Amino acid sequence: MEMMMVELPAVDPLDVTGDIVSAGSSTVFPLAERMAEVFRDGGYSGEIAIDEIGSGAGFERFCVAGETDISNASRAIKDSEIESCESIGRTPIEFRVGTDALTVAVSQENDFVEDVTAEELALIFSTAETWADVRAEWPAEPIQRFIPGTDSGTFDFFVEEIFDEDEGPILAASNTQLSENDNVLVQGIQGSPYAVGFFGFAYYIENEDTLTAVSIGGVAPTAETAEDGSYPLARPLFIYSDASIMAEKPQVAAFINYFLTNVNDEIVEVGYFPASDTALNAAREAWLAAAGE
Structure with a gap:
C-alpha cells in the first residue's frame, strides 16, 4: 500500500x-x-x-x-x-x-581502480603513499588526494563512516589538497590518472564524461543503492x-x-x-x- x-x-x-x-x-x-x-x-x-x-x-x-x-x-x-x-x-x-550517494571518484584515465573495500578506502585516504601500497598489482605512483575541507559535512560524513570519526589519519595524509569548493576537487581529479577524491553524487554526474565512480564492496552509487541503503556512503x-x-x-x-x-x-x-x-x-x-x- x-x-x-x-x-x-x-x-x-x-x-x-x-x-x-x-x-x-x-x-x-x-x-x-x-x-x-x-x-x-x-x-x-x-x-x-x-x-x-x-x-x-x-x-x-x-x-x-x-x-x-x-x-x-x-x-x-x-x-x-x-x-x-x-x-x-x-x-x-x-x-x-x-x-545523496557520497561518491569516490578517479579520472577516466585511471584504468586500474574500479572497486575497493572500506578498509582499502581508509588506506587510500591516509597512510598509503602509492597505489601499490593499497594493492601490489596497482602502479607504484603517488596517490594524489583531493578532499573537501574540514568545514564540510561531506568531510565529516566520510570520516565518520570510513575512519570511525577520527580525522587524524586523513588530515595527516601526504599529497592531500582540501577545498570547500567541489569543482576544485573535480578539476584536481580530472588532472591526473593517479588522483582520487570524493564529493556529492551531483558533482560526479555533472562530470561523468571525465570521471569514474569507484564502487565500494562491489556496490556502485546509483539511485537504487542510495535509496535502499545498500551503498555504504548513502546519506541524508x-x-x-x-x-x-x-x-x-x-x-x-x-x-x-x-x-x-x-x-x-x-x-x-x-x-x-x-x-x-x-x-x-x-x-x-x-x-x-x-x-x-
Whole structure:
C-alpha cells in the first residue's frame, strides 16, 4: 500500500515577497539553487541568497552569528551546534529534503581502480603513499588526494563512516589538497590518472564524461543503492530553520513549504535521490508544527 503523503497548504510564489538568506553545504547547494530557481520562475519577486560554504560554516552563520534564515547541511546538526543556536534564541528544525550517494571518484584515465573495500578506502585516504601500497598489482605512483575541507559535512560524513570519526589519519595524509569548493576537487581529479577524491553524487554526474565512480564492496552509487541503503556512503540531505524565523519572515516559511512540496519533481535531475516517503512526511509535519498549522 502506498503511503499517504502529508499535504501542506498551497503556496503561490506570486504572493510571496521579502528576501531569504541561506548558507551551508556545497552538496545541498545545487538542489537549493534549483528549488530557488523554480520558486522564482513561479513568480517570487524577492531575493534568495545561497552561500556555498560547507555544512559546519553554515551552522556557524545560523547558530552563532544568527545571519541566515535557512542552513543547508549534508549531515545532521551536532549537539554543540544546537546549543549555540539555543544561546541566541533559535531552536533548529530539521527538514529532510533528499538523499545523496557520497561518491569516490578517479579520472577516466585511471584504468586500474574500479572497486575497493572500506578498509582499502581508509588506506587510500591516509597512510598509503602509492597505489601499490593499497594493492601490489596497482602502479607504484603517488596517490594524489583531493578532499573537501574540514568545514564540510561531506568531510565529516566520510570520516565518520570510513575512519570511525577520527580525522587524524586523513588530515595527516601526504599529497592531500582540501577545498570547500567541489569543482576544485573535480578539476584536481580530472588532472591526473593517479588522483582520487570524493564529493556529492551531483558533482560526479555533472562530470561523468571525465570521471569514474569507484564502487565500494562491489556496490556502485546509483539511485537504487542510495535509496535502499545498500551503498555504504548513502546519506541524508537537510535544510534547517527555526519557527520564530518562519513566523517573522513568512517568505521563509513559504519557500520551505514550496521546497518540501516540489523537491521530488526536481531532485533526480539535479543528481540526487528522493528521501523516503516517511522522511518527507516527517519534514512536512515538522513544517506544519513550526507554522502552527
